[in-house]
Amino acid sequence: xxxxxAIIGAGQVAETVHIAYYRTREELEIVAVVDPxxxxxxxxxxxxxxxxxxxxxxxxxxxxxxxxVSICTPNRFHHGATLVALxxxxxxxxxxxxxxxxxxxxxxWLLSKEKGKILxxxxxxxxADDAVxxxxxxxxxxxxxVYVVKAQALRRCGIPGWGxxxxxxxxxxxxxxxxxxxxxxxxxxxxxxxxxxTVTAHxxxxxxxxxxxxxxxxxxxxxYTVEDSLFGTIEFESGAILQLETxxxxxxKEKSIMNVSFYGNKAGAQLFPAEIFTDExxxxxxxxxxxxxxxxxxxxxxxxxxxxCLGGDALLADGEEGYVVQRIVEALYQSAEKGExxxx
Numbered sequence: 267x268x269x270x271x272a273i274i275g276a277g278q279v280a281e282t283v284h285i286a287y288y289r290t291r292e293e294l295e296i297v298a299v300v301d302p303x304x305x306x307x308x309x310x311x312x313x314x315x316x317x318x319x320x321x322x323x324x325x326x327x328x329x330x331x332x333x334x335v336s337i338c339t340p341n342r343f344h345h346g347a348t349l350v351a352l353x354x355x356x357x358x359x360x361x362x363x364x365x366x367x368x369x370x371x372x373x374x375w376l377l378s379k380e381k382g383k384i385l386x387x388x389x390x391x392x393x394a395d396d397a398v399x400x401x402x403x404x405x406x407x408x409x410x411x412v413y414v415v416k417a418q419a420l421r422r423c424g425i426p427g428w429g430x431x432x433x434x435x436x437x438x439x440x441x442x443x444x445x446x447x448x449x450x451x452x453x454x455x456x457x458x459x460x461x462x463x464t465v466t467a468h469x470x471x472x473x474x475x476x477x478x479x480x481x482x483x484x485x486x487x488x489x490y491t492v493e494d495s496l497f498g499t500i501e502f503e504s505g506a507i508l509q510l511e512t513x514x515x516x517x518x519k520e521k522s523i524m525n526v527s528f529y530g531n532k533a534g535a536q537l538f539p540a541e542i543f544t545d546e547x548x549x550x551x552x553x554x555x556x557x558x559x560x561x562x563x564x565x566x567x568x569x570x571x572x573x574x575c576l577g578g579d580a581l582l583a584d585g586e587e588g589y590v591v592q593r594i595v596e597a598l599y600q601s602a603e604k605g606e607x608x609x610x
Contacts, residue, residue: 268292268293268294268295269293269294269295269333269334269575269576270294270295270297270330270331270332270333270334271288271294271295271296271297271332271333271334271335271336272296272297272298272299272300272326272330272332272334272335272336272356273285273296273298273299273300273316273335273336273338274299274300274301274323274326274335274336274337274338274339274347274351275300275301275336275337275338275339275340275343276299276300276301276303276306276307276310276311276338277338277339277429278428278429279338279361280299280310280336280338281310281313281314283388283564283568284336284338284359284568285314287564287565287568287569287572288336288568288572291572293572293576294334294572296314296316297316297317297318297330297332298316298317298318298319298320298326298330298332299311299314299316299318299319299320300319300320300321300322300323300325300326301319301321302321302322304319304321307319307320307321318330323347323350323351324350327350327354332351332354332356333356333357333575334356334357334358334359334572334575335347335351335356335357335358335359336358336359336360336361337351337358337359337360337361338361339361340429340430340436340437341363341365341366341436341437341438341443342366342435342436342437342438344360344361344363344364344365344366344370344374345364345365345366345370345371345373345374347360348360348365348374348377348385349373349374349377352374352377352378352381352383352385353377353381355381355383356383357383357384357385357571357574357575358378358383358384358385358386359386359387359388359568359571360374360385360386360387360388360588361387361388362387362388362389362447362448362451363387363438363443363447363591363592363595364387364585364588364589364591364592365592366438367592367596368589368592368593368596370592371585371588371589371592371593372589374585374588374589375584375585375586375588375589376585378585379585384571384574384575384582384584385584385585385588386567386570386571386574386582386583386584386585387583387584387585387587387588388564388567388568388583389447389448389451389452389455389567389583389588389591390448390563390564390566390567391448391449391451391452391538391563392451392452392455392456392567392583393563393566393567393570394452394537394538394563394566395540395556396537396538396539396540396556397452397455397456397537397540399540399554399556400456400528400535400537400540400542401455401456401458403535403542403554404456404457404458404528404530405458407532408532408533408542408553409528409530409531409532409533409534409535409542410530410531410532410533411506411530411531411532412457412506412528412529412530413505413506413507413529413530413531414506414507414508414509414528414529415453415457415506415507415508415509415526415527415528415529416508416509416511416526416527416529417446417449417450417452417453417508417509417510417511417525417526418449418510418511418512418523418524418525418526419441419445419446419448419449419511419512419513419523419524420495420511420512420513420516420518420520420522420523420524421441421445421481421513421514421515421516421521421522422481422515422516422517422518422519422520422521422522423473423477423480423481423514423515424480424481424482424514424515424521424522425474425480425482425485425490425514425515426444426482426483426485426514427479427480427482427483427484427485428482428483431444431492431514432474432485432486432489432490432491432492433489433491433492434491434492435491437492439492439493439595439599440474440492440493440494440496440514441492441493441494441495441496441512441513441514442469442493442496442510442512442595442598442599443595444514445512445514445524446496446510446511446512446595447591447595448524449510449512449524449525449526450508450510450591450594450595451583451587451591452526452537453508453526453528453537454508454587454590454591455583455587456526456528456537457508457528459587459590460502460503460504460506461502461503462500462501462502462503462594462597462610463501463502463503463609463610464500464501464607464608464609464610465498465499465500465501465594465597465598465600465601465607465608465610466498466499466601466606466607466608467496467497467498467499467510467598467599467601467602468496468497468498468602469493469495469496469497469599469602469603470493470494470495470496471490471492471493471494472494472495473494473515473516473517474487474490474492474494474514474515475487475488475490477515480515481521492514493514493602494513494514494515494516495511495512495513495514495515495516496510496511496512496513496598496599496602497509497510497511497512498510498598498601498602500594500598510598524538525537525538526538532544533553539555539556539557539558540554540555540556541554541555541556542554567583570582593610594610597610
């Protein structure tokens with residue numbers, strides 16, 4: 267018997283990532299979509315050949331028996347939808363970030379443990395072959411002791427002109443919680459999630475309230491309530507540091523940068539595409555070069571989730587690691603808002 271899947275949130279990522287993958291698995295059947303905008307949900311259902319449309323998640327579970335859900339709502343609703351789905355016996359794939367607060371993310375993780383259900387987050391960059399390869403090289407000591415990491419998720423003028431990305435109330439923040447969180451997770455994954463000691467950060471809102479158009483369309487500057495950029499330092503208990511730079515808008519030369527650099531006492535590395543290099547007598551020596559960046563990250567993230575739900579042992583971005591990432595994100599915002607170092 268096929269496992270029944272429901273989609274919570276009739277947006278772009280639900281269609282292009284979640285449904286696109288579920289359709290490749292003959293073990294699954296997508297039976298319903300949930301969205302408070304039933305007109306949008308109805309058109310979504312027609313395009314994707316989904317039989318049922320519901321306005322709320324409570325209506326869904328009052329009428330359907332569901333095995334798996336994808337949660338693709340604005341960030342503010344991740345927490346509530348996940349709790350309801352887990353309480354109704356579902357495995358959950360939730361878009362990032364896990365929630366708006368660390369306490370919410372912790373509650374989601376603990377409920378998944380209590381119910382014995384899979385909770386995964388679509389931190390898809392960690393599923394690239396590059397990330398998996400570098401994680402192994404770090405574990406084997408090829409880089410030596412990695413003492414500085416620089417994670418960058420920067421756009422020159424890439425403020426999203428659609429959805430709720432500029433609304434702090436619905437999203438919880440701007441580039442940090444939207445794109446910076448991806449490079450943060452990828453860096454932590456490669457490092458093996460070392461324990462964090464302190465977090466400091468500074469954030470700025472200097473461009474989004476003054477301009478109204480960029481490479482991702484137009485926005486209303488009077489309703490722009492998120493940060494343009496945030497720069498933070500995460501200190502690990504080992505003494506190593508991770509510097510995080512993230513922006514929707516920053517007057518830099520490049521259009522965008524999405525990468526992580528690792529600096530060890532034996533060798534250095536960058537993540538996308540994976541390269542490892544060192545110096546010998548003043549000359550750069552390449553120890554490894556990945557031919558090109560892996561573009562099937564979303565697909566591999568979704569596959570890992572489905573495989574685990576069907577009894578496999580695929581590695582996931584799970585509830586516990588989601589909580590750790592959310593806790594760091596929260597600390598970065600707290601440090602920037604309070605102007606002080608945050609102890610974790």
